[in-house]
Amino acid sequence: MAAACQISNVFSNYFSAMYSAEDPALTSAPPAAAFGAEDAELTLGSPQVSLEGTEKASWSGEEPQFWSKAQVLDWISYQVEKHKYDASAIDFSRCNMDGATLCGCALEELRLVFGPLGDQLHAQLRDLTSSPSDELSWIIELLEKDGIAFQEALENPFGTGTPQSSHSSDSGGSDVDLDLADSKLFPRDGFPNYKKGDPKHGKRKRGRPRKLSKEYWERLEGKKSKHAPRGTHLWEFIRDILIYPELNQGLMKWENRHEGVFKFLRSEAVAQLWGQKKKNNNMTYEKLSRAMRYYYKREILERVDGRRLVYKFGKNSSGWKEDEVVQTRN
DNA sequence: ATGTCTTTTCCTGTTT
DNA sequence: CAAACAGGAAAAGACA
Numbered sequence: 001m002a003a004a005c006q007i008s009n010v011f012s013n014y015f016s017a018m019y020s021a022e023d024p025a026l027t028s029a030p031p032a033a034a035f036g037a038e039d040a041e042l043t044l045g046s047p048q049v050s051l052e053g054t055e056k057a058s059w060s061g062e063e064p065q066f067w068s069k070a071q072v073l074d075w076i077s078y079q080v081e082k083h084k085y086d087a088s089a090i091d092f093s094r095c096n097m098d099g100a101t102l103c104g105c106a107l108e109e110l111r112l113v114f115g116p117l118g119d120q121l122h123a124q125l126r127d128l129t130s131s132p133s134d135e136l137s138w139i140i141e142l143l144e145k146d147g148i149a150f151q152e153a154l155e156n157p158f159g160t161g162t163p164q165s166s167h168s169s170d171s172g173g174s175d176v177d178l179d180l181a182d183s184k185l186f187p188r189d190g191f192p193n194y195k196k197g198d199p200k201h202g203k204r205k206r207g208r209p210r211k212l213s214k215e216y217w218e219r220l221e222g223k224k225s226k227h228a229p230r231g232t233h234l235w236e237f238i239r240d241i242l243i244y245p246e247l248n249q250g251l252m253k254w255e256n257r258h259e260g261v262f263k264f265l266r267s268e269a270v271a272q273l274w275g276q277k278k279k280n281n282n283m284t285y286e287k288l289s290r291a292m293r294y295y296y297k298r299e300i301l302e303r304v305d306g307r308r309l310v311y312k313f314g315k316n317s318s319g320w321k322e323d324e325v326v327q328t329r330n
Numbered sequence: 331a332t333g334t335c336t337t338t339t340c341c342t343g344t345t346t
Numbered sequence: 347c348a349a350a351c352a353g354g355a356a357a358a359g360a361c362a
Contacts, residue, residue: 234337267350280338286350291337293352308346308350338358345351 064128067099076114079121234291235300237274238262239313239320260313260320267309 059071059078067075076095094113103125110118241252242262251270255261264270267285275283292311295301299314313320 278337283338287338287340289351290339290353294337306346332362334360334362336358336360339356341354343352346349 064099064125065103067102069096069098072097072099072102076121079117079124232277234274234288235295235313235317236319237277238270238292238311239317241270241273243320243325255307255310257322260317261304262311262313263307264309264311 059067059075064075073095105122107118107122110122112118114121238252241248242254251266251273252262252264255263264285267288271283271285271288272281274288275281292301295314296303299316301317302312302314304310304312318324
Protein backbone atom coordinates (compact mmCIF):
# COMPACT_ATOMS: atom_id res chain seq x y z
CA MET A 1 0.00 0.00 0.00
CA ALA A 2 2.95 2.18 0.31
CA ALA A 3 2.86 2.04 -3.44
CA ALA A 4 -0.74 3.16 -3.48
CA CYS A 5 0.04 6.13 -1.32
CA GLN A 6 3.20 7.05 -3.06
CA ILE A 7 1.85 6.85 -6.54
CA SER A 8 -1.39 8.55 -5.69
CA ASN A 9 0.53 11.36 -4.13
CA VAL A 10 2.76 11.65 -7.10
CA PHE A 11 -0.25 11.77 -9.29
CA SER A 12 -1.96 14.38 -7.22
CA ASN A 13 1.22 16.39 -6.96
CA TYR A 14 1.52 16.23 -10.68
CA PHE A 15 -1.95 17.59 -10.99
CA SER A 16 -1.45 20.31 -8.43
CA ALA A 17 1.71 21.14 -10.24
CA MET A 18 -0.08 21.49 -13.51
CA TYR A 19 -2.76 23.67 -12.11
CA SER A 20 -0.88 25.73 -9.62
CA ALA A 21 0.57 27.65 -12.46
CA GLU A 22 -2.30 28.00 -14.74
CA ASP A 23 -3.08 31.44 -15.87
CA PRO A 24 -6.81 31.83 -16.31
CA ALA A 25 -6.18 33.89 -19.37
CA LEU A 26 -4.59 30.95 -21.07
CA THR A 27 -6.93 28.27 -22.15
CA SER A 28 -4.48 25.62 -21.22
CA ALA A 29 -0.90 25.25 -20.34
CA PRO A 30 1.12 22.19 -21.18
CA PRO A 31 2.60 20.48 -18.17
CA ALA A 32 6.07 21.05 -19.45
CA ALA A 33 5.56 24.74 -19.16
CA ALA A 34 3.69 24.52 -15.95
CA PHE A 35 5.40 22.12 -13.64
CA GLY A 36 5.57 23.58 -10.20
CA ALA A 37 5.25 20.92 -7.57
CA GLU A 38 4.40 23.50 -4.98
CA ASP A 39 3.00 20.94 -2.64
CA ALA A 40 6.13 18.91 -2.61
CA GLU A 41 8.07 22.07 -2.15
CA LEU A 42 6.03 23.13 0.81
CA THR A 43 5.93 19.75 2.38
CA LEU A 44 9.65 19.48 2.21
CA GLY A 45 9.92 22.85 3.73
CA SER A 46 11.07 25.64 1.53
CA PRO A 47 14.17 27.55 2.45
CA GLN A 48 12.32 30.80 2.76
CA VAL A 49 12.74 32.93 5.79
CA SER A 50 9.58 32.72 7.75
CA LEU A 51 7.49 35.74 8.32
CA GLU A 52 6.32 34.95 11.78
CA GLY A 53 3.51 36.95 13.16
CA THR A 54 2.85 38.73 9.92
CA GLU A 55 0.70 38.05 6.95
CA LYS A 56 2.00 35.41 4.69
CA ALA A 57 3.83 36.91 1.77
CA SER A 58 1.96 36.88 -1.48
CA TRP A 59 4.72 35.02 -3.21
CA SER A 60 5.37 32.38 -0.63
CA GLY A 61 4.25 28.93 -1.46
CA GLU A 62 4.30 29.50 -5.15
CA GLU A 63 6.94 28.71 -7.68
CA PRO A 64 8.80 31.84 -8.75
CA GLN A 65 8.15 31.01 -12.38
CA PHE A 66 4.50 31.63 -11.81
CA TRP A 67 4.66 34.79 -9.75
CA SER A 68 2.68 37.70 -11.01
CA LYS A 69 4.26 41.11 -11.37
CA ALA A 70 2.86 42.07 -8.02
CA GLN A 71 4.34 39.01 -6.41
CA VAL A 72 7.69 39.73 -7.97
CA LEU A 73 7.59 43.23 -6.54
CA ASP A 74 6.61 41.88 -3.16
CA TRP A 75 9.45 39.46 -3.21
CA ILE A 76 11.98 42.06 -4.26
CA SER A 77 10.79 44.39 -1.53
CA TYR A 78 11.09 41.58 0.91
CA GLN A 79 14.63 40.81 -0.20
CA VAL A 80 15.56 44.47 0.01
CA GLU A 81 14.32 44.56 3.54
CA LYS A 82 15.89 41.29 4.50
CA HIS A 83 19.31 42.30 3.28
CA LYS A 84 18.95 45.81 4.62
CA TYR A 85 19.63 47.04 1.17
CA ASP A 86 19.23 50.67 0.25
CA ALA A 87 16.02 50.65 -1.75
CA SER A 88 16.71 54.05 -3.22
CA ALA A 89 19.49 52.47 -5.24
CA ILE A 90 16.96 50.38 -7.10
CA ASP A 91 15.02 51.51 -10.07
CA PHE A 92 11.71 49.88 -9.30
CA SER A 93 10.37 50.71 -12.71
CA ARG A 94 12.67 48.00 -13.95
CA CYS A 95 11.04 45.50 -11.69
CA ASN A 96 7.91 45.42 -13.75
CA MET A 97 8.14 41.79 -14.69
CA ASP A 98 6.44 38.58 -13.87
CA GLY A 99 8.02 35.55 -12.29
CA ALA A 100 8.85 33.87 -15.55
CA THR A 101 10.75 36.92 -16.73
CA LEU A 102 12.49 37.25 -13.42
CA CYS A 103 13.59 33.65 -13.54
CA GLY A 104 14.87 34.20 -17.04
CA CYS A 105 17.22 36.92 -15.88
CA ALA A 106 20.87 36.07 -15.87
CA LEU A 107 23.00 36.94 -12.89
CA GLU A 108 24.55 39.80 -14.82
CA GLU A 109 21.19 41.29 -15.60
CA LEU A 110 20.14 41.11 -12.00
CA ARG A 111 23.39 42.77 -10.94
CA LEU A 112 22.74 45.47 -13.47
CA VAL A 113 19.36 46.31 -12.02
CA PHE A 114 19.91 45.51 -8.37
CA GLY A 115 23.61 45.96 -7.89
CA PRO A 116 25.11 43.74 -5.21
CA LEU A 117 21.63 42.63 -4.22
CA GLY A 118 21.44 40.94 -7.61
CA ASP A 119 23.68 38.19 -6.31
CA GLN A 120 21.37 37.58 -3.38
CA LEU A 121 18.34 37.58 -5.60
CA HIS A 122 19.93 35.18 -8.00
CA ALA A 123 20.93 32.79 -5.25
CA GLN A 124 17.52 32.99 -3.60
CA LEU A 125 15.79 32.35 -6.88
CA ARG A 126 17.90 29.32 -7.48
CA ASP A 127 16.99 28.03 -4.07
CA LEU A 128 13.31 28.55 -4.72
CA THR A 129 13.40 26.96 -8.11
CA SER A 130 13.69 23.30 -8.73
CA SER A 131 14.56 22.01 -12.13
CA PRO A 132 11.40 21.98 -14.20
CA SER A 133 12.27 19.45 -16.78
CA ASP A 134 13.78 17.10 -14.27
CA GLU A 135 10.71 17.39 -12.13
CA LEU A 136 8.35 16.61 -14.94
CA SER A 137 10.29 13.80 -16.47
CA TRP A 138 10.71 12.24 -13.11
CA ILE A 139 6.99 12.27 -12.50
CA ILE A 140 6.15 11.03 -15.95
CA GLU A 141 8.72 8.33 -15.66
CA LEU A 142 7.31 7.21 -12.38
CA LEU A 143 3.79 7.25 -13.70
CA GLU A 144 4.82 5.21 -16.66
CA LYS A 145 6.93 2.81 -14.73
CA ASP A 146 4.29 2.27 -12.10
CA GLY A 147 1.35 2.60 -14.40
CA ILE A 148 0.20 -0.90 -13.73
CA ALA A 149 0.78 -0.70 -10.03
CA PHE A 150 -1.06 2.59 -9.99
CA GLN A 151 -3.99 1.11 -11.78
CA GLU A 152 -4.05 -1.81 -9.40
CA ALA A 153 -3.80 0.45 -6.45
CA LEU A 154 -6.82 2.33 -7.65
CA GLU A 155 -8.83 -0.78 -8.23
CA ASN A 156 -7.65 -2.78 -5.34
CA PRO A 157 -6.31 -0.60 -2.57
CA PHE A 158 -5.34 -3.46 -0.31
CA GLY A 159 -3.60 -5.37 -3.01
CA THR A 160 -5.14 -8.62 -1.98
CA GLY A 161 -7.55 -10.96 -3.69
CA THR A 162 -9.91 -10.08 -6.53
CA PRO A 163 -7.67 -8.25 -8.93
CA GLN A 164 -10.49 -6.87 -11.03
CA SER A 165 -10.20 -7.97 -14.63
CA SER A 166 -7.89 -5.10 -15.50
CA HIS A 167 -9.12 -1.71 -16.38
CA SER A 168 -11.84 0.02 -18.29
CA SER A 169 -14.82 -2.15 -17.88
CA ASP A 170 -16.91 0.05 -20.06
CA SER A 171 -19.97 -0.82 -18.11
CA GLY A 172 -20.96 2.72 -17.42
CA GLY A 173 -21.26 1.85 -13.80
CA SER A 174 -19.46 3.85 -11.24
CA ASP A 175 -16.74 2.63 -9.01
CA VAL A 176 -16.16 2.87 -5.37
CA ASP A 177 -12.45 2.45 -5.70
CA LEU A 178 -10.13 4.86 -4.07
CA ASP A 179 -12.48 5.16 -1.16
CA LEU A 180 -10.46 2.71 0.79
CA ALA A 181 -7.22 4.00 -0.49
CA ASP A 182 -8.51 7.41 0.29
CA SER A 183 -9.25 6.60 3.87
CA LYS A 184 -5.66 5.52 4.16
CA LEU A 185 -4.37 8.58 2.48
CA PHE A 186 -6.58 10.93 4.35
CA PRO A 187 -7.55 9.32 7.62
CA ARG A 188 -10.62 10.78 9.14
CA ASP A 189 -10.22 9.64 12.71
CA GLY A 190 -9.97 13.24 13.74
CA PHE A 191 -13.61 13.67 12.88
CA PRO A 192 -15.42 10.55 13.92
CA ASN A 193 -18.76 12.28 13.81
CA TYR A 194 -18.57 13.35 10.29
CA LYS A 195 -20.53 10.83 8.38
CA LYS A 196 -22.70 11.38 5.38
CA GLY A 197 -26.36 11.14 6.15
CA ASP A 198 -25.95 10.37 9.79
CA PRO A 199 -29.52 9.78 10.84
CA LYS A 200 -28.80 10.64 14.43
CA HIS A 201 -28.61 14.30 13.64
CA GLY A 202 -32.03 14.51 12.12
CA LYS A 203 -32.63 17.43 9.80
CA ARG A 204 -29.43 19.28 9.27
CA LYS A 205 -29.20 22.78 7.96
CA ARG A 206 -29.43 23.13 4.23
CA GLY A 207 -26.52 24.34 2.25
CA ARG A 208 -22.88 23.82 2.57
CA PRO A 209 -21.58 23.14 6.03
CA ARG A 210 -18.15 24.20 7.06
CA LYS A 211 -15.61 21.74 5.84
CA LEU A 212 -14.33 19.86 8.83
CA SER A 213 -11.28 18.34 7.35
CA LYS A 214 -9.40 21.42 6.29
CA GLU A 215 -7.46 22.19 9.44
CA TYR A 216 -6.82 18.55 9.91
CA TRP A 217 -5.48 18.40 6.40
CA GLU A 218 -3.16 21.27 6.99
CA ARG A 219 -1.91 19.84 10.22
CA LEU A 220 -1.40 16.56 8.47
CA GLU A 221 0.72 18.23 5.83
CA GLY A 222 2.52 20.38 8.31
CA LYS A 223 1.81 23.57 6.53
CA LYS A 224 -0.08 26.72 7.04
CA SER A 225 -3.23 27.42 5.14
CA LYS A 226 -2.59 28.22 1.56
CA HIS A 227 -5.10 29.60 -0.83
CA ALA A 228 -6.02 27.35 -3.67
CA PRO A 229 -4.35 28.37 -6.86
CA ARG A 230 -6.54 30.29 -9.20
CA GLY A 231 -7.60 29.34 -12.65
CA THR A 232 -8.43 25.81 -11.68
CA HIS A 233 -11.81 25.01 -12.95
CA LEU A 234 -13.44 21.68 -12.93
CA TRP A 235 -14.00 21.59 -16.65
CA GLU A 236 -10.34 22.35 -17.26
CA PHE A 237 -9.35 19.59 -14.93
CA ILE A 238 -11.60 17.17 -16.79
CA ARG A 239 -10.35 18.40 -20.14
CA ASP A 240 -6.76 17.91 -19.14
CA ILE A 241 -7.32 14.36 -18.02
CA LEU A 242 -8.71 13.74 -21.47
CA ILE A 243 -6.03 15.47 -23.46
CA TYR A 244 -3.01 14.20 -21.55
CA PRO A 245 -3.08 10.43 -21.89
CA GLU A 246 -0.22 10.18 -19.45
CA LEU A 247 -2.54 11.57 -16.79
CA ASN A 248 -5.59 9.67 -17.82
CA GLN A 249 -4.83 6.22 -16.52
CA GLY A 250 -8.14 4.87 -17.75
CA LEU A 251 -10.17 7.43 -15.87
CA MET A 252 -12.06 8.85 -18.82
CA LYS A 253 -12.26 8.40 -22.54
CA TRP A 254 -13.38 10.21 -25.63
CA GLU A 255 -16.60 8.94 -27.13
CA ASN A 256 -16.34 11.30 -30.03
CA ARG A 257 -13.13 13.18 -30.10
CA HIS A 258 -14.17 15.51 -32.86
CA GLU A 259 -17.37 16.61 -31.20
CA GLY A 260 -15.95 16.70 -27.73
CA VAL A 261 -18.07 13.92 -26.34
CA PHE A 262 -16.47 12.10 -23.46
CA LYS A 263 -17.29 9.62 -20.82
CA PHE A 264 -16.30 8.90 -17.26
CA LEU A 265 -14.93 5.41 -16.95
CA ARG A 266 -13.96 5.67 -13.34
CA SER A 267 -16.23 8.33 -12.05
CA GLU A 268 -15.43 8.00 -8.37
CA ALA A 269 -11.72 7.90 -9.06
CA VAL A 270 -11.94 11.13 -11.03
CA ALA A 271 -13.95 12.66 -8.20
CA GLN A 272 -11.34 11.60 -5.68
CA LEU A 273 -8.64 13.12 -7.82
CA TRP A 274 -10.58 16.33 -8.11
CA GLY A 275 -11.00 16.22 -4.38
CA GLN A 276 -7.28 15.79 -3.90
CA LYS A 277 -6.66 18.73 -6.09
CA LYS A 278 -9.06 20.85 -4.06
CA LYS A 279 -7.81 19.43 -0.78
CA ASN A 280 -11.19 18.01 -0.16
CA ASN A 281 -11.29 14.36 0.57
CA ASN A 282 -15.07 14.30 0.72
CA MET A 283 -15.56 14.75 -2.99
CA THR A 284 -17.81 12.30 -4.75
CA TYR A 285 -19.01 11.84 -8.27
CA GLU A 286 -22.45 12.90 -7.17
CA LYS A 287 -21.17 16.29 -6.11
CA LEU A 288 -18.79 16.62 -9.00
CA SER A 289 -21.63 15.90 -11.38
CA ARG A 290 -23.74 18.65 -9.83
CA ALA A 291 -20.97 21.06 -10.70
CA MET A 292 -20.88 19.59 -14.19
CA ARG A 293 -24.59 20.20 -14.58
CA TYR A 294 -24.13 23.85 -13.76
CA TYR A 295 -21.96 24.04 -16.86
CA TYR A 296 -24.92 23.33 -19.11
CA LYS A 297 -26.41 26.72 -18.51
CA ARG A 298 -23.12 28.43 -19.22
CA GLU A 299 -22.62 26.29 -22.32
CA ILE A 300 -19.29 25.03 -21.16
CA LEU A 301 -20.90 21.63 -21.47
CA GLU A 302 -23.73 20.43 -23.62
CA ARG A 303 -26.25 17.95 -22.51
CA VAL A 304 -26.02 14.39 -23.78
CA ASP A 305 -29.32 12.72 -23.14
CA GLY A 306 -29.81 9.14 -22.23
CA ARG A 307 -26.17 8.25 -21.92
CA ARG A 308 -24.94 7.74 -18.44
CA LEU A 309 -21.63 9.36 -17.48
CA VAL A 310 -21.38 10.98 -20.89
CA TYR A 311 -20.87 14.70 -21.36
CA LYS A 312 -19.97 16.95 -24.23
CA PHE A 313 -17.90 20.09 -24.32
CA GLY A 314 -19.88 23.15 -25.26
CA LYS A 315 -19.00 26.27 -27.16
CA ASN A 316 -17.73 28.09 -24.10
CA SER A 317 -15.08 25.52 -23.43
CA SER A 318 -11.75 25.46 -25.14
CA GLY A 319 -8.46 23.71 -25.35
CA TRP A 320 -9.78 20.26 -26.11
CA LYS A 321 -10.03 20.23 -29.87
CA GLU A 322 -7.39 18.33 -31.79
CA ASP A 323 -5.76 21.40 -33.27
CA GLU A 324 -5.79 23.24 -29.97
CA VAL A 325 -4.21 20.29 -28.26
CA VAL A 326 -1.46 20.00 -30.83
CA GLN A 327 -0.60 23.64 -30.26
CA THR A 328 -0.74 23.22 -26.55
CA ARG A 329 1.55 20.25 -26.55
CA ASN A 330 4.26 21.73 -28.70
C1' DA B 331 -15.27 44.67 3.27
C1' DT B 332 -18.38 43.71 -0.16
C1' DG B 333 -19.93 41.56 -4.16
C1' DT B 334 -19.28 38.08 -7.71
C1' DC B 335 -18.24 33.63 -9.28
C1' DT B 336 -17.49 28.82 -8.94
C1' DT B 337 -18.08 25.27 -6.62
C1' DT B 338 -19.62 22.23 -2.61
C1' DT B 339 -23.10 20.26 0.04
C1' DC B 340 -27.67 18.53 0.65
C1' DC B 341 -32.00 17.33 -0.78
C1' DT B 342 -36.21 15.56 -3.31
C1' DG B 343 -37.78 13.65 -7.20
C1' DT B 344 -37.18 11.21 -11.75
C1' DT B 345 -35.06 8.09 -14.98
C1' DT B 346 -32.32 4.27 -16.51
C1' DC C 347 -33.07 -1.96 -6.34
C1' DA C 348 -28.91 0.88 -7.25
C1' DA C 349 -26.77 4.37 -9.71
C1' DA C 350 -27.33 8.46 -12.50
C1' DC C 351 -29.52 12.50 -13.62
C1' DA C 352 -32.01 16.99 -12.53
C1' DG C 353 -32.10 21.14 -10.36
C1' DG C 354 -33.35 24.16 -6.32
C1' DA C 355 -31.35 26.15 -2.24
C1' DA C 356 -27.88 27.78 0.52
C1' DA C 357 -23.34 28.47 1.92
C1' DA C 358 -18.07 28.20 1.40
C1' DG C 359 -14.07 30.01 -0.39
C1' DA C 360 -11.35 32.52 -3.74
C1' DC C 361 -10.78 36.65 -5.86
C1' DA C 362 -11.49 41.48 -7.43
